Amino acid sequence: MFCNIYLKRIRAALRDPTTLVWTWVFPLMMATLFYFAFGSLDETAQLQTVPVAVVRDSAYQQDQTLQTALQQVSQGDSALLSITYVDSTQQADTLLQNEKVSGYILAGDVPQLAVSGSGIEQTVLRGFLDSYQQTKNTVSRAVAAGVSDPQQLRALIARQDFTEGISLTKNPVTEKVGYFYALLAMVCLYGSFQGLTSVDRLQANLSPVGARQTIAPTNRHILVSADLLGGITVHTACVGIVVLYIRYVLGVDFGGKMPLVLLTCLVGSLVGVAFGALVSVNHRIKDGPKTAILISVIMVLSFLSGLMVSGINYTVAQKLPVVSWLNPAARISDAFYCLYCYDGYSQYFLNIGILLAMAAVMFAATAAFVRRQRYESI
Amino acid sequence: MIIEVKNLVKRYGDLVALDHFDLSVQEGEIFGLLGPNGSGKTTAINCMLSLLHYDRGEVSLFGSPMSPQNYKSKQKIGVVMQNVAVFHELTVLENIDYFCGLYVADRKKRRELVDEAIDFVGLGEYRKFLPKKLSGGLLRRLNIACGIAHRPSLIFMDEPTVAVDPQSRNNILEGIRRLNAQGATVVYTSHYMEEVEQLCSRIMIMDRGRAVATGTKEELKAMIRTGEKLLVELPDLPAPVLREIQAIDGVRQVSYQNGQLVAHCMMGGHQMIAVLDLLRQRQLPFGRVFSEPPTLNDVFLEITGKQLRD
Numbered sequence: 001m002f003c004n005i006y007l008k009r010i011r012a013a014l015r016d017p018t019t020l021v022w023t024w025v026f027p028l029m030m031a032t033l034f035y036f037a038f039g040s041l042d043e044t045a046q047l048q049t050v051p052v053a054v055v056r057d058s059a060y061q062q063d064q065t066l067q068t069a070l071q072q073v074s075q076g077d078s079a080l081l082s083i084t085y086v087d088s089t090q091q092a093d094t095l096l097q098n099e100k101v102s103g104y105i106l107a108g109d110v111p112q113l114a115v116s117g118s119g120i121e122q123t124v125l126r127g128f129l130d131s132y133q134q135t136k137n138t139v140s141r142a143v144a145a146g147v148s149d150p151q152q153l154r155a156l157i158a159r160q161d162f163t164e165g166i167s168l169t170k171n172p173v174t175e176k177v178g179y180f181y182a183l184l185a186m187v188c189l190y191g192s193f194q195g196l197t198s199v200d201r202l203q204a205n206l207s208p209v210g211a212r213q214t215i216a217p218t219n220r221h222i223l224v225s226a227d228l229l230g231g232i233t234v235h236t237a238c239v240g241i242v243v244l245y246i247r248y249v250l251g252v253d254f255g256g257k258m259p260l261v262l263l264t265c266l267v268g269s270l271v272g273v274a275f276g277a278l279v280s281v282n283h284r285i286k287d288g289p290k291t292a293i294l295i296s297v298i299m300v301l302s303f304l305s306g307l308m309v310s311g312i313n314y315t316v317a318q319k320l321p322v323v324s325w326l327n328p329a330a331r332i333s334d335a336f337y338c339l340y341c342y343d344g345y346s347q348y349f350l351n352i353g354i355l356l357a358m359a360a361v362m363f364a365a366t367a368a369f370v371r372r373q374r375y376e377s378i
Numbered sequence: 379m380i381i382e383v384k385n386l387v388k389r390y391g392d393l394v395a396l397d398h399f400d401l402s403v404q405e406g407e408i409f410g411l412l413g414p415n416g417s418g419k420t421t422a423i424n425c426m427l428s429l430l431h432y433d434r435g436e437v438s439l440f441g442s443p444m445s446p447q448n449y450k451s452k453q454k455i456g457v458v459m460q461n462v463a464v465f466h467e468l469t470v471l472e473n474i475d476y477f478c479g480l481y482v483a484d485r486k487k488r489r490e491l492v493d494e495a496i497d498f499v500g501l502g503e504y505r506k507f508l509p510k511k512l513s514g515g516l517l518r519r520l521n522i523a524c525g526i527a528h529r530p531s532l533i534f535m536d537e538p539t540v541a542v543d544p545q546s547r548n549n550i551l552e553g554i555r556r557l558n559a560q561g562a563t564v565v566y567t568s569h570y571m572e573e574v575e576q577l578c579s580r581i582m583i584m585d586r587g588r589a590v591a592t593g594t595k596e597e598l599k600a601m602i603r604t605g606e607k608l609l610v611e612l613p614d615l616p617a618p619v620l621r622e623i624q625a626i627d628g629v630r631q632v633s634y635q636n637g638q639l640v641a642h643c644m645m646g647g648h649q650m651i652a653v654l655d656l657l658r659q660r661q662l663p664f665g666r667v668f669s670e671p672p673t674l675n676d677v678f679l680e681i682t683g684k685q686l687r688d
Contacts, residue, residue: 001479001480004479004483005479005480006477007478008465008468008472009481011467011468011472012465012467012468013467015467015468016467041509049568097654103549108527201465204429207463208459208461208462208463209463209464209465211457211459211463212459212463212477212524212525213480214429214446215427215452215455216451216452216477216480216481217449217450217453217481218480218489220446355523372587373429373432374428374429374431375429375431376390376430376431376615377390377430378424378429378430
């Protein structure tokens with residue numbers, strides 16, 4: 001009996017065009033769109049080569065040290081500067097005004113920097129010249145003091161870092177993965193359509209098939225649980241396919257813990273199905289408005305979890321922590337984040353626990369209505 | 379008695395949907411519930427099936443009180459809903475198999491029953507069709523197959539022929555007769571009096587949640603004063619003669635329109651001879667003459683004062 005109901009539900013769900021569009025086609029399209037839209041997002045945060053002009057006047061021609069230093073920082077893949085040589089300050093000013101360069105350098109006892117504004121690139125140029133001047137002064141003082149050993153002089157020039165930058169997280173936190181995780185959270189919550197369909201078709205006061213099934217000599221608990229389980233199975237499979245697509249086709253990293261990623265899909269789908277089932281039990285609301293309610297609520301929850309604006313989830317977590325904890329989309333995307341970033345599992349399982357509690361509360365509330373087999377009106 | 383309903387009262391707020399409703403159906407009957415839309419037929423069935431709460435009364439099926447948990451009785455009941463109740467994502471075969479599976483767990487036995495049901499409703503060619511590919515009539519037949527595939531001994535059919543073409547309607551009615559011949563008791567609701575008259579061994583006429591009359595069609599017709607309706611084709615009928623016909627003993631009402639005299643007569647009289655004699659005496663030539671016995675609509679009209687299809 002259970003299998004009959006369960007298999008029927010799966011078969012029906014797989015042939016339902018609404019399921020197909022909302023849980024497969026739409027997320028796959030969104031993921032692909034994200035891939036192209038945010039593909040270079042993380043790279044743009046890295047420092048680019050700074051365009052600068054250098055005036056080749058007589059002072060420059062005589063300053064071999066500056067020439068060598070400029071040559072070193074403008075060569076190779078990791079070049080700091082992209083240099084345009086000009087013969088006069090007028091030419092350099094023109095380039096600066098036309099924003100072709102971020103600044104220009106004039107050689108002299110103390111090289112001068114001309115810029116037309118302030119920003120990261122101007123700070124980089126200022127930093128380079130300060131560093132150059134400091135090193136030059138150090139070497140000059142050392143030579144004056146009688147140091148002539150080339151190795152000792154090289155040691156003076158060599159830079160040593162006494163601090164080491166380490167990441168608090170296992171993988172670097174990037175904006176791009178945040179969008180994909182928020183998208184997956186939304187897809188999980190789309191399981192609400194499965195919940196909506198299940199309850200609608202089990203309640204005699206909501207549909208004729210509900211009446212037909214209620215009349216049958218089938219234990220109500222078996223009927224409801226098998227049907228909902230069928231919906232959960234189909235939706236989890238749908239989310240799993242989207243995850244596999246994002247991971248292996250689009251190359252988005254999940255931190256290498258695929259079984260736990262799939263567990264998150266399952267728990268997220270549970271919450272989605274439970275939410276849809278809870279909305280569906282209200283027989284006073286028609287199907288259209290129910291769907292509109294589901295989509296609207298999911299959109300708001302997804303927005304707050306960072307689907308549309310990166311970092312909004314952190315803002316909500318800081319300013320309105322209760323809202324963040326009660327937002328299933330935020331918990332689901334955070335669970336994915338935990339798997340990606342952290343070695344430990346405490347935060348991850350806290351998220352999973354909260355999601356399971358949400359699902360349990362919503363299923364319990366739904367069960368109170370769905371277990372009825374007699375109605376005031378049909 | 380296979381169905382015993384006593385003093386059933388169902389209210390929707392101020393509206394009384396069933397007003398001290400009583401019903402008894404014997405095994406092997408095709409019992410018709412006849413009444414206009416909103417007369418309480420579907421509500422009565424839903425109360426009998428324990429789908430609806432009711433305010434007062436008792437419902438007993440197969441000798442035991444009916445409740446949602448009475449699986450023993452439910453096992454023997456089949457229901458053909460007024461609205462088509464099938465899954466639109468499943469094929470004809472899958473739909474019937476699923477609903478049959480809610481009653482019959484054994485797969486082998488179920489397969490036989492499903493094949494039988496498909497043959498019974500004549501959907502053999504459409505086994506793998508999705509419901510959306512079926513015409514209205516075929517969809518109704520699928521709806522019936524889903525309700526009867528498990529071979530129930532009591533079948534509730536709630537207006538199964540609504541919006542069905544005449545050919546499909548005849549198929550459905552023929553199918554109901556066959557089910558009854560195979561031993562099923564059928565409770566059939568309709569607001570089509572011809573169907574009920576043609577099909578049912580006993581009929582209950584309902585109005586405003588009350589059973590206004592119950593009996594065989596002959597018994598129901600005998601309850602009223604209206605007898606046959608005479609129709610006489612004649613090219614001309616002067617008004618004085620029309621008044622003379624109205625005055626004939628046993629004639630209740632006459633009219634003349636479009637070359638046709640219509641005379642509603644009292645039950646048990648022989649007014650046709652008297653009417654035709656009068657026309658001959660007044661040397662009025664007439665053509666064809668028809669006599670129609672009273673219909674259930676006449677019964678309904680006389681008892682409730684309104685047309686059945688109001």
